[in-house]
Amino acid sequence: MGNRNFRYKGSMIALVDCNNFYASCERLFRPSLINKPVCVLSNNDGCVIARSQEVKDLGVKMGAPAFKCKEIFDKNDVAIFSTNFPLYGDISSRVMGVLSQFTNELDVYSIDEAFLHLKMYDADYHQYGLSIRERVNRWVGIPTCVGVAETKTLAKLANHVAKKFPQLKGVHVIDTIEKRDKALKWAKVDEIWGIGRKSAEKMRYYGILTAYDFVQKSDSFVRRHFSVVGLRTKKELMGIPCFTLANQPTGKKSIMTSRTFAKYVTDIDGLNEALASYVSSCAYKLRKQSSCAQTIMVFVHTNKHRKDKPQYYNSQSMNLPVASNCSTEILGYAKELLKNIFYEGYEYNKVGVMVSNIIPQEQVQGNLFDKIDRGKHGRLMQVMDNINEYGGRGSIRLASQSYSKGLSKRESLSPEYTTKWSDILEIR
DNA sequence: TCTGGGGTCCTAGGACCC
DNA sequence: TCTGGGGTCCTAGGACCC
Numbered sequence: 001m002g003n004r005n006f007r008y009k010g011s012m013i014a015l016v017d018c019n020n021f022y023a024s025c026e027r028l029f030r031p032s033l034i035n036k037p038v039c040v041l042s043n044n045d046g047c048v049i050a051r052s053q054e055v056k057d058l059g060v061k062m063g064a065p066a067f068k069c070k071e072i073f074d075k076n077d078v079a080i081f082s083t084n085f086p087l088y089g090d091i092s093s094r095v096m097g098v099l100s101q102f103t104n105e106l107d108v109y110s111i112d113e114a115f116l117h118l119k120m121y122d123a124d125y126h127q128y129g130l131s132i133r134e135r136v137n138r139w140v141g142i143p144t145c146v147g148v149a150e151t152k153t154l155a156k157l158a159n160h161v162a163k164k165f166p167q168l169k170g171v172h173v174i175d176t177i178e179k180r181d182k183a184l185k186w187a188k189v190d191e192i193w194g195i196g197r198k199s200a201e202k203m204r205y206y207g208i209l210t211a212y213d214f215v216q217k218s219d220s221f222v223r224r225h226f227s228v229v230g231l232r233t234k235k236e237l238m239g240i241p242c243f244t245l246a247n248q249p250t251g252k253k254s255i256m257t258s259r260t261f262a263k264y265v266t267d268i269d270g271l272n273e274a275l276a277s278y279v280s281s282c283a284y285k286l287r288k289q290s291s292c293a294q295t296i297m298v299f300v301h302t303n304k305h306r307k308d309k310p311q312y313y314n315s316q317s318m319n320l321p322v323a324s325n326c327s328t329e330i331l332g333y334a335k336e337l338l339k340n341i342f343y344e345g346y347e348y349n350k351v352g353v354m355v356s357n358i359i360p361q362e363q364v365q366g367n368l369f370d371k372i373d374r375g376k377h378g379r380l381m382q383v384m385d386n387i388n389e390y391g392g393r394g395s396i397r398l399a400s401q402s403y404s405k406g407l408s409k410r411e412s413l414s415p416e417y418t419t420k421w422s423d424i425l426e427i428r
Numbered sequence: 429t430c431t432g433g434g435g436t437c438c439t440a441g442g443a444c445c446c
Numbered sequence: 447t448c449t450g451g452g453g454t455c456c457t458a459g460g461a462c463c464c
Contacts, residue, residue: 021464041432042431042432042433043432043433044430044431044432045430046430046431046432047430047431047432049432049433063431063432064431065430065431066430066431067429067430067431068430068431070430083432083433085433109463109464110435110463110464111464112464113464193462193463194462194463195462196461196462196463197461197462198460198461198462199461199462227438227439228438229437229438229461229462252434252435253435253436254434254435254436255434255435256433256434256435257433257434258432258433258434259432259433260431260432260433262430303431304431305430305431352433354434409430
C-alpha cells in the first residue's frame with residue numbers, strides 16, 4: 001500500500017494548543033522562572049489547576065488539593081500562583097490574534113486552543129505547523145503544540161502525539177492511513193477526545209483498550225452502548241468529519257458565576273453580598289454579548305468535603321417577567337430566590353447564580369404591565385460598564401456588593417501586567 | 429484548617445395531548 | 447374491568463470538555 005495519501009489532503013484541520021497555558025502565562029513576565037517548576041492554583045488557592053512540565057515531573061496531579069502538595073512545593077522550590085484570569089484572557093487573545101494570520105477560518109475552542117482550517121494543496125503541513133509554533137512563540141512568548149489531520153478528533157490526537165514525543169518538535173501531521181492507524185493503536189481509549197472516565201471504563205469492560213480497538217467495533221454496537229456521541233467520535237477517528245468548524249463565536253447559552261468561600265458564611269447578609277457581585281458579573285457578561293436572560297437560578301451549598309457537618313444543597317430558578325441584563329433588576333429577583341432556599345444553622349461555603357434562556361437583546365418582548373424604565377436602566381448600566389472598563393474591574397459596584405474581596409483567598413496573585421494600567425511593568 | 433469554575437450536549441422520563 | 451399508540455415539550459441529571 002505504501003504511504004497512500006488521504007483523498008482530501010487539500011483540506012485539513014490543525015489544532016493549536018498552548019503548553020501548560022496558565023503556567024506559561026505566569027512565566028512570561030518572570031523570565032527567572034524559565035525551566036523552574038511553576039504551579040497555578042484554583043480559587044482560594046484550593047487545588048492545582050495548571051502545572052509546568054517540571055511540576056508534572058514531580059508527580060503533582062491535576063486537581064490535587066494544594067495543602068496536600070505543600071511538602072513537595074517547599075522541597076522543590078515550586079513557584080506558586082493564584083489564578084489571574086484577566087491576565088490569561090488577554091494573553092489568550094494575543095495568541096488567537098497570531099493564529100488568525102494563518103487561516104481564514106479560526107475556531108477558538110477554549111482559552112488555550114483553537115482549530116484552524118487549512119486549505120493548502122501542495123503545502124508541507126509539518127513545516128506550516130512549525131512556522132505557527134515559531135511565530136506564536138516569538139510574538140507572544142507562549143509555547144504551543146500543533147496537530148494536523150482530517151477531522152477535529154484526529155487533530156486532537158495528532159496534537160497529543162506531538163506533545164508526547166519531543167523528537168517531533170511539537171508538530172504532528174496525520175495524513176496517511178499508516179500514520180492514522182499507528183496513532184490509533186498507540187492511543188488508549190481514555191486519551192480520545194470525547195471519551196471520558198465513564199465511557200473508558202465501559203470500553204475496557206468490552207475489551208476495547210485502544211482507539212484502534214474502538215474503531216473496529218460496528219456502528220450499531222457503538223451507537224447502542226455509547227450513544228450518538230460515541231458514534232460521532234468513532235467516525236471522526238476514521239477520518240469522517242462530524243464536527244464542523246465554528247467560524248464565528250456564538251453567544252453563550254448560559255452564564256454562571258459562583259465561588260467557594262475561604263471561610264464559612266452562616267448568615268443571609270453575607271451570602272447576599274457575594275450574590276450581588278456574582279449577579280453583577282453575569283449581567284455584565286450578558287451585556288457584553290448584547291443579550292438578555294429569561295431565566296435565573298440561584299444555588300447555595302455547604303462544604304461537601306466536611307462529612308462531619310450538616311450538609312445542605314438547594315437551588316431555585318424563576319423566569320423573569322421580561323428578559324433582562326440589568327444588574328439591579330436581576331439582583332432583586334436573585335435575592336428573593338436566595339431567601340427562599342436559605343436556612344439558618346448551616347455553614348455555607350458557596351453561593352452562585354446562573355442565567356439562561358438567553359436571547360438577543362433586540363428580541364426582548366416587552367410586558368404590558370412592565371413598570372421598569374428599561375431605557376434608563378440600560379443607560380445606567382452603560383455608564384457603569386464604561387467606568388469599570390476604564391478604571392479596572394470593581395471601580396464602581398452595586399451598594400450591596402461587598403467592598404473587599406474578603407471571601408476569597410488568593411495569596412500568590414501575580415499583577416495584571418497587560419490589562420491594568422497600574423500593573424504595567426516598568427523598565428528602568 | 430485547607431479540595432475550582434464555567435461551559436455544552438444528550439438522554440430518559442414525566443406531563444400532556446389527540 | 448379491560449387499558450393503545452402515537453406525538454411534543456420540558457426538565458433534571460449525566461457525561462464530557464477545558
